[in-house]
Amino acid sequence: MSAKVMSFAPQPVTETPILIADEVVKRFDTPEGPLVAVDRMSFAVREGEFVSVIGPSGCGKSTLFGIVGGLVDGYEGRVTIEDQPINGPHPSIGMVFQEDSTFPWRTVLDNVAFPLEVQGVPKAERHARARHFIAMVGLDGFEKRFPAELSGGMRQRVSIARTLAFQPKILLMDEPFGALDEQTRLLLGDKVLQIQQQLRQTMLLITHSITEAVQLSDRIVVMTYRPGRVKRIIDIDLPRPRTLEVVSSEAFGRYVAAIWSDLRDEASRGMNDAEARQRSSS
Amino acid sequence: MKKTMTMLACAAMALGLFQTGAAQAQDVLRLAIGQRGNWDTSVAELGTRAGIFKKHGLDLKILYTQGGGETQQAVISGSVEVGVAAGIMGVISAFGKNAPVRIIGAETTGGGDLFWYVKAESPIKSLKDLEGKTIAYSTNGSSTHGVVMAYQNESGVKMKPVTTGGPAATLTQVMSGQIDVGWSAPPFGLDLLDQQKIRIIATGQDAAAFRDQTVRLLITNVQTLKNKKDQIAKFMAAYRETIDWMYADPGAIKAYAEFVGIPEAIAQRTRDDFFPKKAIDPDQIVGLEAVMPDAVALKYIPAPLTKEQLAELIQIPPRK
Amino acid sequence: MTAAARGWRLPPIAFGIGTIVFAFAIVEALIRTDVISQYVMPTPSEVLLSFGRVISEEDIPHRFLATAGECLAAGALMTVFGVSLGVALHRFHLFRAATETWVAAFAAAPLVLAYPLFLVIFGRSAWTIIMIGFLAGLAPVALKTLEGLSGVRPALLNVGRSYRLTPAQLFWKVLFPAAVPTIFVGLRLGLIFALINVVGVEFLINFGGLGQLINELAERYDLPGTYAAITFVILVSVVFFIALEGIERWLRPAS
Numbered sequence: 002m003s004a005k006v007m008s009f010a011p012q013p014v015t016e017t018p019i020l021i022a023d024e025v026v027k028r029f030d031t032p033e034g035p036l037v038a039v040d041r042m043s044f045a046v047r048e049g050e051f052v053s054v055i056g057p058s059g060c061g062k063s064t065l066f067g068i069v070g071g072l073v074d075g076y077e078g079r080v081t082i083e084d085q086p087i088n089g090p091h092p093s094i095g096m097v098f099q100e101d102s103t104f105p106w107r108t109v110l111d112n113v114a115f116p117l118e119v120q121g122v123p124k125a126e127r128h129a130r131a132r133h134f135i136a137m138v139g140l141d142g143f144e145k146r147f148p149a150e151l152s153g154g155m156r157q158r159v160s161i162a163r164t165l166a167f168q169p170k171i172l173l174m175d176e177p178f179g180a181l182d183e184q185t186r187l188l189l190g191d192k193v194l195q196i197q198q199q200l201r202q203t204m205l206l207i208t209h210s211i212t213e214a215v216q217l218s219d220r221i222v223v224m225t226y227r228p229g230r231v232k233r234i235i236d237i238d239l240p241r242p243r244t245l246e247v248v249s250s251e252a253f254g255r256y257v258a259a260i261w262s263d264l265r266d267e268a269s270r271g272m273n274d275a276e277a278r279q280r281s282s283s
Numbered sequence: 284m285k286k287t288m289t290m291l292a293c294a295a296m297a298l299g300l301f302q303t304g305a306a307q308a309q310d311v312l313r314l315a316i317g318q319r320g321n322w323d324t325s326v327a328e329l330g331t332r333a334g335i336f337k338k339h340g341l342d343l344k345i346l347y348t349q350g351g352g353e354t355q356q357a358v359i360s361g362s363v364e365v366g367v368a369a370g371i372m373g374v375i376s377a378f379g380k381n382a383p384v385r386i387i388g389a390e391t392t393g394g395g396d397l398f399w400y401v402k403a404e405s406p407i408k409s410l411k412d413l414e415g416k417t418i419a420y421s422t423n424g425s426s427t428h429g430v431v432m433a434y435q436n437e438s439g440v441k442m443k444p445v446t447t448g449g450p451a452a453t454l455t456q457v458m459s460g461q462i463d464v465g466w467s468a469p470p471f472g473l474d475l476l477d478q479q480k481i482r483i484i485a486t487g488q489d490a491a492a493f494r495d496q497t498v499r500l501l502i503t504n505v506q507t508l509k510n511k512k513d514q515i516a517k518f519m520a521a522y523r524e525t526i527d528w529m530y531a532d533p534g535a536i537k538a539y540a541e542f543v544g545i546p547e548a549i550a551q552r553t554r555d556d557f558f559p560k561k562a563i564d565p566d567q568i569v570g571l572e573a574v575m576p577d578a579v580a581l582k583y584i585p586a587p588l589t590k591e592q593l594a595e596l597i598q599i600p601p602r603k
Numbered sequence: 604m605t606a607a608a609r610g611w612r613l614p615p616i617a618f619g620i621g622t623i624v625f626a627f628a629i630v631e632a633l634i635r636t637d638v639i640s641q642y643v644m645p646t647p648s649e650v651l652l653s654f655g656r657v658i659s660e661e662d663i664p665h666r667f668l669a670t671a672g673e674c675l676a677a678g679a680l681m682t683v684f685g686v687s688l689g690v691a692l693h694r695f696h697l698f699r700a701a702t703e704t705w706v707a708a709f710a711a712a713p714l715v716l717a718y719p720l721f722l723v724i725f726g727r728s729a730w731t732i733i734m735i736g737f738l739a740g741l742a743p744v745a746l747k748t749l750e751g752l753s754g755v756r757p758a759l760l761n762v763g764r765s766y767r768l769t770p771a772q773l774f775w776k777v778l779f780p781a782a783v784p785t786i787f788v789g790l791r792l793g794l795i796f797a798l799i800n801v802v803g804v805e806f807l808i809n810f811g812g813l814g815q816l817i818n819e820l821a822e823r824y825d826l827p828g829t830y831a832a833i834t835f836v837i838l839v840s841v842v843f844f845i846a847l848e849g850i851e852r853w854l855r856p857a858s
Contacts, residue, residue: 115776
């Protein structure tokens with residue numbers, strides 16, 4: 002390890018919002034006419050907080066992810082991070098994508114060290130830092146392996162480690178466990194939760210899984226079906242630090258039921274809409 | 284109506300059968316001929332157009348090849364029965380390696396059909412001016428190669444022989460200045476001669492060793508000679524008759540001009556200036572003893588063929 | 604694992620060699636029993652026996668190096684220009700829309716027929732051969748480079764964008780490495796076209812290395828020697844493919 006002190010101390014929890022979305026509207030031009038994907042969404046994420054955004058398929062969650070991450074422009078309203086407007090990828094935001102985004106030609110170590118390499122960190126230091134986060138996600142011993150030699154869950158852990166190595170102020174994740182089976186999702190979710198609690202990392206998770214949202218979050222933003230609006234923001238008062246045992250608690254079940262009752266109509270609307278489109282196109 | 288249609292159908296069938304029967308009276312012979320369009324290689328085509336081969340009961344199927352090696356291989360493999368314009372070196376080499384090939388006639392004797400030329404403005408006037416200059420020939424072992432070797436040996440001038448392929452590729456290289464002296468065989472190049480864009484400095488007849496040497500041959504396969512002896516004899520009879528016609532009848536010049544797509548004047552000049560009748564006499568194979576040392580030197584055969592081997596190789600059907 | 608199971612696990616190389624030997628044995632038998640004419644194809648044993656003679660009498664090392672050198676030059680040119688053209692097609696959409704079809708058509712064009720034109724432009728020299736080989740291999744390299752770059756997963760590009768890579772960084776750190784496997788497919792295809800044309804033109808214009816030798820030996824009706832010479836052409840191809848594989852593995856260790 003280099004002489005330079007590496008600070009991975011947990012961030013202090015504050016009441017100050019670090020990320021603010023204010024009246025965000027995003028329209029797309031389609032052959033059928035203008036489509037409003039996101040309609041006047043407003044919410045905030047406090048420093049050290051874990052917030053999930055949940056909604057039915059097609060409600061605009063991924064569009065919101067793209068807007069907050071700076072990959073989608075041409076929207077109305079404001080999104081700021083530490084009062085700086087987001088109009089492109091921001092150095093304070095790290096992103097974990099739904100699809101496998103590990104670089105197949107780089108080892109696990111070089112994948113995780115990638116953002117540090119881009120920042121010009123010397124090789125010895127960036128490898129040391131990368132090893133720290135590889136160990137944090139439980140992949141120590143796999144540094145020299147290539148992504149093709151890993152399972153889907155392991156590759157997602159590499160993506161998470163890479164984003165953590167970037168040391169962003171806020172970690173933005175778009176259904177990172179969407180392609181995994183239920184059991185792996187629960188275990189990985191727990192892993193992410195432990196890391197978040199250890200680092201007090203601010204996280205914004207986009208998901209369609211109610212159990213995942215309740216398991217991990219301090220607050221949940223429930224979206225309506227298209228156009229995506231905030232239907233309700235729910236505080237999750239489950240004790241911290243949390244472990245995987247929380248999923249079998251009564252309170253957990255009550256939260257899941259409450260969110261499902263909010264989402265059920267929205268999900269039905271989404272499903273009916275999809276069926277109607279199928280019928281008209283065939 | 285139905286009865287009429289039935290009768291018409293029967294008549295058509297009978298006619299068809301008769302035609303088939305009539306066609307079966309013609310023997311089919313497949314030919315491979317190199318260098319399409321030369322006067323010497325056009326005997327089969329012209330004889331077919333004049334109906335001579337048909338008169339002898341032969342229906343020729345002609346396949347044109349890129350040259351001697353291809354022609355020879357087609358004969359050896361049995362794809363065709365007769366090869367026209369196979370190079371003498373190649374035939375000797377193949378026979379020397381026990382390939383089932385036999386000579387049934389001479390195709391061209393002497394080098395008079397070949398000429399060497401320069402660009403009109405070139406300072407080169409004759410072979411004596413070729414010291415250190417490049418001079419073209421088609422490929423190793425070809426008649427053009429032999430002539431160029433003979434030029435060197437007989438004149439004592441140190442030239443630089445270069446393989447250039449066929450007349451067209453050679454012309455490109457001469458006119459672009461990459462080669463000093465090109466080679467050609469008429470009718471190719473005669474129009475440029477007439478336009479005075481190129482100038483002949485020598486012909487194959489200027490090589491003494493080639494004046495009386497058979498350079499290209501008519502060949503066949505051993506199996507063909509055994510199983511189709513009559514057809515081969517008919518072929519040679521028709522071939523001889525066609526040659527007689529080509530030098531007696533003005534219609535031959537017209538037919539040749541039409542076949543190659545050149546003016547009749549050029550066709551006439553091709554025959555009269557470059558191909559005396561004896562040059563394509565199929566019955567005379569000469570100069571084999573002279574060619575043996577070169578064949579050995581160029582690794583075509585390990586040792587000269589014996590008299591017995593030559594007797595086995597050359598089996599020209601006699602004139603009737 | 605049982606001893607029997609262990610016994611059946613032949614190393615791949617031994618299996619490969621065994622297959623070749625077996626195939627040769629079959630061909631030898633077919634020729635000796637006259638199923639295949641010995642005047643069209645010599646027996647493998649005759650070809651094998653001719654190697655010593657051909658190597659010692661026909662200056663094989665020099666000819667091999669001549670053909671390999673021409674291939675290397677053509678290959679280097681086609682890599683530089685082909686990959687650059689592919690990158691340009693990917694980068695400039697208008698350029699791609701205007702020319703992609705023509706590039707694809709060029710790939711199918713029998714360039715070798717234009718060899719007299721090349722003789723005029725480049726002279727009777729190795730450059731004529733190299734340029735025909737280069738142009739023959741150019742289109743597959745360009746098209747496969749374009750395909751490789753276009754086929755990079757959006758997730759990988761988004762990762763690059765999320766870390767605010769400059770366009771040059773995005774290209775060298777994400778796009779190009781991601782496209783390497785497909786680019787190398789193009790290089791292999793291009794090399795095949797280049798080698799075919801190099802040897803073919805050497806044969807046609809009777810200049811250069813192995814192609815010229817094949818022409819000479821065929822004219823001499825030295826069939827075993829001809830096939831022996833062809834084997835050396837195959838050897839040129841094998842050497843280049845092994846080299847390409849090594850380079851690809853160095854660029855993409857995970858491949």
